[in-house]
Amino acid sequence: MEDRDDYDDVSMDRDLERYLRYLEKSVRELQVEKKSLMDELGQCRIELEKMLQPPLIEAVVIDVLPDGRVIVKSSTGPNLIVGVSSRVDPSGLRPGVSVALNNRGSEIVEILGTREDPLVTAMKLVEKPKTKYSDIGGLEEQIREIREVVELPLKNPELFRKLGIEPPKGVLLYGPPGVGKTLLARAVAGETNATFIRLVASELAQKFIGEGARIVREVFALARKNAPSIVLIDEIDAIAAKRIDIGTSGEREIHRTLTQLLAELDGFDPLDNVKIIATTNRIDILDPAILRPGRFDRIIYIPLPDKRARKEIFRVHTRRLNIKGEIDLDMLASITEGASGADIKAICTEAGYIAIRAGRDYITLEDLVEAAKKIMSKKGSGISGVVDVETPPTAQNKQAAYQHI
Numbered sequence: 001m002e003d004r005d006d007y008d009d010v011s012m013d014r015d016l017e018r019y020l021r022y023l024e025k026s027v028r029e030l031q032v033e034k035k036s037l038m039d040e041l042g043q044c045r046i047e048l049e050k051m052l053q054p055p056l057i058e059a060v061v062i063d064v065l066p067d068g069r070v071i072v073k074s075s076t077g078p079n080l081i082v083g084v085s086s087r088v089d090p091s092g093l094r095p096g097v098s099v100a101l102n103n104r105g106s107e108i109v110e111i112l113g114t115r116e117d118p119l120v121t122a123m124k125l126v127e128k129p130k131t132k133y134s135d136i137g138g139l140e141e142q143i144r145e146i147r148e149v150v151e152l153p154l155k156n157p158e159l160f161r162k163l164g165i166e167p168p169k170g171v172l173l174y175g176p177p178g179v180g181k182t183l184l185a186r187a188v189a190g191e192t193n194a195t196f197i198r199l200v201a202s203e204l205a206q207k208f209i210g211e212g213a214r215i216v217r218e219v220f221a222l223a224r225k226n227a228p229s230i231v232l233i234d235e236i237d238a239i240a241a242k243r244i245d246i247g248t249s250g251e252r253e254i255h256r257t258l259t260q261l262l263a264e265l266d267g268f269d270p271l272d273n274v275k276i277i278a279t280t281n282r283i284d285i286l287d288p289a290i291l292r293p294g295r296f297d298r299i300i301y302i303p304l305p306d307k308r309a310r311k312e313i314f315r316v317h318t319r320r321l322n323i324k325g326e327i328d329l330d331m332l333a334s335i336t337e338g339a340s341g342a343d344i345k346a347i348c349t350e351a352g353y354i355a356i357r358a359g360r361d362y363i364t365l366e367d368l369v370e371a372a373k374k375i376m377s378k379k380g381s382g383i384s385g386v387v388d389v390e391t392p393p394t395a396q397n398k399q400a401a402y403q404h405i
């Protein structure tokens, strides 16, 4: 009997031991699971905290006051006078630096550093324009002149240093609409190995208060950083009209943009490898300040094409057309007296439509003649509804105005 009990005891011990081991293993497993759940909880807490945090406000430092407070222009609108958090190094606060304000907008909590405006960065054409000099008809003299002023100093600054002369900083192209001013500027950029930045002045003029001037500043900084570069300011009259009547805040704003532009023109060394090309069809309303020597030193007039030039422009634009038969370029040039390059381009496009309407996939001389008649008669009546022709009825008067400048 005793034996039996002994046996039972031993087996119970063994069972208990096994059970204990089993429990120990479970505890270990649960501990591991607990740890992973705690980790997860921690992550969730961090996420939650981030979600509950109000957003910071972006602002740009305008000035640092003697008492250490800072005037900033907040992205929400007004200029604010704010304190600086003790975590921020005040020596990094300079005008123009971008900072983050706390959510109440009362304190600078972080310096974001100077950053390029995405607007400005977008303006930099990483892809150079594909325009070539051979895409321009009849402007040989103007091409020669602009190459001398823009290309030569960029390619061979040494020559200018040796001669002791200062190459011009900028060129102004002016003339009636649609004669190829923008085209010529793009071709210079396309043929030179320079960074090309295009600024459309009318867009600048629409910017918020202070923005226009800032963008001008940033564009020039970008141009200098990526030198050699060409800055094209298209339709400069939008910001450089005579500063006569500075009444509304919009006009004051444009004035500030212009002042900044003049400061940039004066500010950089002409051998800085930044060249500016501006275009306008209203040189008569430009502020004389912009035309002062040392700013746009070369002013190149681009006239309406004469007969020879029109023939060349027809040659350029008919090159890509699928034409059947002979094309009499001389004849086309002679029936398009007064047409601009843009008109000639429109004539070629219109000829294509005439061919389409006739169910053909090629263009004939007759199509071109018919298109020319159509475009020229519209031009005469002052209507300019075809393609991208932009010829206001006053073109002739303006033409007269350019002549005496």
Ligand SMILES: Nc1ncnc2c1ncn2[C@@H]1O[C@H](COP(=O)(O)OP(=O)(O)OP(=O)(O)O)[C@@H](O)[C@H]1O
Pocket (backbone or CB within 6 Å): 135, 136, 137, 138, 139, 175, 176, 177, 178, 179, 180, 181, 182, 183, 184, 279, 280, 281, 313, 316, 340, 341, 342, 343, 345, 390
């Ligand atoms: N001399 C030219 N040779 C070839 N094409 C031309 C010429 N002039 C104008 N064109 C054609 O007309 C289009 C418009 O020209 P462009 O934009 O250069 O005119 P613009 O002088 O800048 O006019 P605006 O003063 O209205 O800005 C060009 O894209 C081009 O196709």
Ligand SMILES: [Mg+2]
Pocket (backbone or CB within 6 Å): 181, 182, 183, 234, 235, 279
């Ligand atoms: Mg233009």
